[in-house]
Amino acid sequence: MRKTFISILLLFGIVLGPIQAKAQEIENLEGQITAIQKDEKAPYSGILLDSIAAAKINTDKKYSLLEHELKLDYEIKKQAADFNLRLSTLQARYDSLKESSDSIIKIKTEEISRLQEIATDTPNDYAPLWTSLGVAVGILLSIGVFYAAVEVTK
């Protein structure tokens, strides 16, 4: 395990060492750009650009910021539209649920009121029932007493 770790570390050292050194070398260098005329001898070894290539490189560099700004603006607006879509959809869902629950609460309240009205219209008044039952029991009791008295005299 330890050997493997050391091997990996050495491998990274071997691979990345020269790359870093080369990058530092390039950073320290100063480039040269010189204009030369036709048939003129080049002052140093390098890459020669004609006016068209130079103009293209110059303009590309100048316009790259504008192009990126344009792309960024487009992407931001698109993102805003996406978020707006999600927000509006959620708002529609919320409005729908609110309307639905408000209406259901109203219907339930009306139902409770109507049931309460029905309940108050029929109070717990059982007086006629008790009177009728009392009379019936009285009659039956009188018949029973009369019958018992007759049986006793016999």
Add this chain to the structure above:
Amino acid sequence: MLSITKDSYEKEIQVIKSTHEKELQKREEIVFLYQETLKKLETEFSIKTKDLSIKKQKEIKKLVEENKEDPSNLAEEMKKLFGV
């Protein structure tokens, strides 16, 4: 009493159905609006990109014509731009 409860339930079902329909309609409108916005954005972006490209081409042409004989100004400008 049962009829009152039944009426109440029917009303509730009706309300749920109608609000759901309204919601679906609203969502369709939102999606349509979103698609329209995207189309508009894409068209706008395409036009602006094209305009910028034309402007760039014009500038390249102008630079080439201006520096045809003596490219030293162009070389100086490159130096400034690239910090060389």
